[in-house]
Amino acid sequence: MLSYVFVGILPVALLFLPWDWLFELGNESNQGPLLRLLSRRELSLYDGEEGSKGLYLAILGQVFDVHAGHKHYGPGGAYHGMAGKDASLAYITGDFTESGLTDDVSSLSPLQVLALYDWLTFYQREYKAVGLLIGRFYSDTGQPTEALVHMEKSLAEGRRMKAQSEAEKVQFPACNSEWSSANGGRVWCSTKSGGVERSWTGVPRKLFSAGSTNVRCVCVEDPSAAAEDDPNLQGYDSCPPHAESCSVKD
Numbered sequence: 001m002l003s004y005v006f007v008g009i010l011p012v013a014l015l016f017l018p019w020d021w022l023f024e025l026g027n028e029s030n031q032g033p034l035l036r037l038l039s040r041r042e043l044s045l046y047d048g049e050e051g052s053k054g055l056y057l058a059i060l061g062q063v064f065d066v067h068a069g070h071k072h073y074g075p076g077g078a079y080h081g082m083a084g085k086d087a088s089l090a091y092i093t094g095d096f097t098e099s100g101l102t103d104d105v106s107s108l109s110p111l112q113v114l115a116l117y118d119w120l121t122f123y124q125r126e127y128k129a130v131g132l133l134i135g136r137f138y139s140d141t142g143q144p145t146e147a148l149v150h151m152e153k154s155l156a157e158g159r160r161m162k163a164q165s166e167a168e169k170v171q172f173p174a175c176n177s178e179w180s181s182a183n184g185g186r187v188w189c190s191t192k193s194g195g196v197e198r199s200w201t202g203v204p205r206k207l208f209s210a211g212s213t214n215v216r217c218v219c220v221e222d223p224s225a226a227a228e229d230d231p232n233l234q235g236y237d238s239c240p241p242h243a244e245s246c247s248v249k250d
């Protein structure tokens with residue numbers, strides 16, 4: 001009975017659908033479901049202020065309805081500056097001034113771009129997607145712009161760098177360290193140092209990062225093989241090559 005009523009009123013209901021809105025969303029170039037395209041001006045009408053149309057924000061050109069996070073993004077909220085606009089850069093810099101609230105993310109390093117995409121994943125998980133913002137990342141037909149393609153390349157590079165650094169952390173886990181005014185510093189290895197649980201203890205070595213002055217203590221499993229292979233590894237002064245603990249002056 002109920003379904004009959006529904007079928008009966010469906011054609012009438014269709015007359016009242018906001019067709020212009022649907023057509024605005026519908027777009028062959030967007031392969032997923034219907035997408036709404038918003039201009040910057042349109043998005044600015046959703047800043048949650050009195051009389052506004054709602055509470056939206058954009059990140060990397062994707063628009064989300066953040067009404068559920070009103071306490072953060074609404075007037076008086078700590079992140080209200082992000083409402084009604086794409087302030088992608090501020091997610092990384094923490095600069096919430098007017099000039100910091102921008103979608104110009106061209107200055108970000110690949111690892112920062114990776115962190116920005118983590119924020120995008122957060123919004124995709126926590127909030128309802130509304131559509132795409134026409135401008136820096138999407139064209140007026142909803143196509144990705146050069147800037148977005150560049151971001152995606154940078155994201156891939158960021159992922160590669162992170163994977164490499166994680167692999168390095170397992171190969172060369174960090175040492176334990178302590179310092180006291182009476183005895184000075186000491187670095188040593190254990191089977192859990194650097195947060196990496198393993199079957200070997202290893203011996204402390206200085207690891208110099210290529211292209212920077214950064215030096216840190218890492219545990220090396222086989223010091224003779226590692227020292228030969230890796231010019232970035234160096235032993236500690238006056239510490240026997242196979243000692244698991246070394247005193248350090250600095």
Ligand code: HEM
Pocket residue numbers: 069072079090091092093094095
């Ligand atoms: C780069 C700097 C920062 C950015 C971009 C940032 C961004 C954000 C955003 C967007 C939210 C809202 C998340 C949501 O929708 O649920 C949030 C929540 C929050 N942030 Fe930050 N934040 C930053 C730094 C900080 C710092 C330094 C603190 C602490 C001193 C802090 C404390 C909080 C707290 C307590 C919440 C609320 C968590 C909750 O109630 O669910 N944030 N932050």
